[in-house]
Amino acid sequence: MADYMPPLRDMAFLLHDVLRIAESPTPGYAELDPDTTAAILEEAGRIARDVLAPLNAVGDREGCVLENGVVRTPSGFREAFELMREGGWPALDCDPEHGGQGMPYVIATAVGEMQVSANMAFNMYQGLAHGAYSAIRAHGSEEQKALYLPKLASCVWTGTMNLTEPHCGTDLGLLRAKAEPQGDGSYRITGQKIFISAGEHDLAENIVHLVLAKIPGGPEGVKGISLFIVPKFLPDAGGGVGARNGLSCGKLEEKMGIHGNATCVMNYDGATGYLLGEAHKGLRAMFTMMNEARIGVGLQGLAQAAAAYHVAAAYARDRLQGRAVTGPENPSGPADPIIVHPDIRRLLLDQKAFVEGGRAFVLWAASLVDAHVRGGDTAAEGLVSLLTPVVKGFLTDKGFESCVAAQQVLGGHGYIEEWGLSQFVRDSRIAMIYEGANGVQALDLVGRKLSQDGGRHLMAFFETVKTFIRENETEDALKTGFLDPLKSASKDLQAAAMFFMQEGMKNPNEALTGSTDFLHLFGHTALGLMWARMAKAAIAGDEPFHAEKLATGRYYMARQLPATKLHLARILSGAEPVMALPAEAF
Template identity: 50%
Template sequence: MQDYVPPIADYRFLLTDVLDFDGTMQALEREVDADLAVAVLEEAGKLCVQTLAPLNRVGDEQGSQLADGSVQTPAGFPDAYQTFAAGGWASLSADPAHGGQGLPFILQLWIDEMMSATNLSFSLFPGLTRGAAEAIAAHGSEDMKARCLPPLVSGEWTGAMALTESGAGTDLALLKTKAIPEPDGSYSVTGQKIFISSGDHDFGGNIVHLVLARLPGAPEGVKGISLFLVPKFLPDAQGGFTARNAMSVGALEEKMGIHAQPTCVMNYDGATGWLVGEQHRGLAAMFVMMNAERLMVGMQGLGIAGAAYQQAAAYAKDRVQGRSADETRNPVPIIEHADVRRMLLNVRTFVEGGRALAGWTALQMEISRHHADAGERTKADAIVALLTPVVKAGFTDFGFESAVEAQQVFGGHGYVREWGMAQYVCDARIAQIYEGTNGVQAIDLVGRKLTMDGGVVAQNFFERVAADLVKAGETSAAARIVTATGETLDLLKAATSDLKGVGADDLSAAAVEYLRLFALVSLGWMWARMAAAADPKSHGEKIALANYYAARVLPQAYGLAGAIKAGAAPIMALAHESF
């Protein structure tokens, strides 16, 4: 395997030529420019290559182990985490009020991409910690913030999210974990949670679990769920956290991939916890963490696709087999064969288009947090909400497909562990499932996000895309991608109109195809912007890639539009007894 190459040149191109990073930072009165951003990304890339990548295969082979009730992560992981925290990477985008560096979220998302590319299992530890800190910052009491945020932000402590139970997966209304009030204001939490990533480890420091549970007499369904902070260690008389809480790891899940990540069955046996936010409003507080995690999971799909592409492209240029198209040479590097190029270009156009879309979305999040005008903050926040299921589900679907296509480039060698492609495929698969399955994300998009503000949010987004296409069309190099994206945008707008007011079955039947159509159009939009910004001399390949996307990828939109229009009838026609 060749060493991973951080995509620093592409980040710079996007920051300076496509996304107008400096202009956005100036408008938000933030003292960060593209040069500083690239310098940070360069250092993060070094960390990923030098510290995380060497542990990826060993982590997969050793896996995390449960011994005497405690989790042992693979060799090198505890030291790598200490290096990560000591370098300040845990605090990168966190609020300076809590000890963070307050750097733009675009850097965080792109660093998530590089971390996922080099060691997906490791990336979950800081990612979940960041989500826990954001939930506490948004909904915790002042005392809770003072106690917990500084060590979470610094990386001294880590975080975990405890939602799922064996009888309550996607349907959280069914959860049974109980929280009983105690005289001192704390709560006694009892229940079992499954699929708890980073539930325990041997990195040292506390582990803060955010646990969904029900109070006595709570309303039925999701309206009766509250959120509790349940730490591994409780405060002692001196104010330190040394007393072991009544929680334990019952088992580690044996998984298809991400073997180094400890996915725990957690038992809470009257564990001490504290309420986060209001009683019976736990989902609202937890969704702060969940939405942050969903963007991170989307970057996992993107990161693995990018790493898999690098390996497959290098292999294709080195591996010789078969005759040249004109039959004058034999053998030739397989990169000369059209089918191999097709697979590589499918992956690369997703990776570079996705990287741009992630960056644009992150800048909208920055506007939602820092713009001086409250109206602009609200509009940007709504756009992020609209795009979150698209990034999570679209990127992880394309990411898994990309890992499989990159593996296919290797032929039989792709099926052999030593080449690393099998790990990419196995690791990428989980991203389509956790943090809300991609089917659930699609239903969220069509059932909730399209109807935000009476449909105005989606309409404003479509208008923004259309305006950018008009502007990009002024550059002849972008003509093909502008035309193709414009035509598919019309399909997307028509599908959006057709879904208004339809029944639950028709909405659910259309959801997955609609989200994919939305993602394809959004990536086409980014390719139009990149093609228009590309200097033919220095970035001519961007124009060629945009043309490939227009000719070979965007035509999928027509089939998706047809499937959406077909409605639920073909799906529901077969009696359930016939399955």
């Protein structure tokens, strides 16, 4: 299996030639000059390549083991986690007030891609701690922030999010976990949660569970849900680890992938919990963590595809099989490398064009987060809210598809474990399901995000596309290969949105049956915009890298972006083909 190679050249191109971050007015971006970002990314890439990637197959093979209530992580995970903690990597974009380094989220996202490509299961431990940090920072009391944030930022303590119950997944209004008020201001938490990533492990001295539960007597349904901090060990008077709380890991789930991460059934047996935020406003607080997690999961889909593509491309260059139809290209050998065959080229270019376009998309989304959080840009907040289900749903759907394509390049060797492609396929599959299954992301996009604030954010996206086309329409090198296909895709997206507005009010199923197609239509259009922006930057360069970038971009615009017309045709077919068959006929 080819060693993991961090995409440092591509990241530098995106950050400095496409996004031009050092010229951005976003606070903190002026310090992100090429030398600074190179130093950060090179060291992060070295750790990903030399420390995390070698443990990826180990984690997959060994998995986690539950012994006497304690989960033992795979060999090498504890040492690697300590190295990450000592280097301050989990706290890269956390507030310096809490021991963080205060770097922008866009840099943490670039670093995160490399860490996830190298070892997705390992990265989840620190990723969930970061999510808990963000939720407590946004909604916690000053005392809660002072106690928990420094420990979560450093990953001395880690975190989790506890939503799902055996009978209750997406429909959280059905949850049964109870939180009974106690005389000292705490709550007694009782119930069972399932599918809890990093719910129990041996990497940190404490685990801070964020648990959704209902206070008796509160409103029915989702309006009665509250969020609680329920630590594995109760903090003592000095803020250290005190008595064991009334919670335990009942079992580890046996899963298709991410074996190195402990996915737990968590039992709360009268555990002590502390209200986070307002009573009966738990979903609002939890969504701070979930929205961050959804961008992170989109990054997982992209990162696994990037790692799988690297292996497939290396294999295709070396594997000898058959001869090129136009004549031998390796005449001194017994056969040509399979990369000469057009169908292998197609598989590889599908992957390469998706990975590089998706990388640009997720870094652009991260820059919008920074513009809002650091710069107070409300327009950026609205746009990233609109794009979040697209980042999550499109990048994970296409990321899994890309991993399967990489597996196909290797043929039979892709199906056995030696080359690692099976693990990429298995690990990437979960990203389409957790943090809101992709069908739910599509419903959120069509049912909520399109009309949010009167549709202003969708109009802002269209205006972004129109402005780019208008500003570059005299550039002949861009027009035919990039601007015209982008304009066509944008028109398809507008036509789909108009259909929903006209027909969805009469019959909601007209919109909902087309929601996944709309999400993919939107995703392709967004990547089309990214490729047009990359092409503009590449035209100004004269390195082989820039020529390769342009060729890959032209492939995407010619071979992938026309999928918008397929998705539009499906949307315009309406609800009848989907809803006509009676339930008993399935």
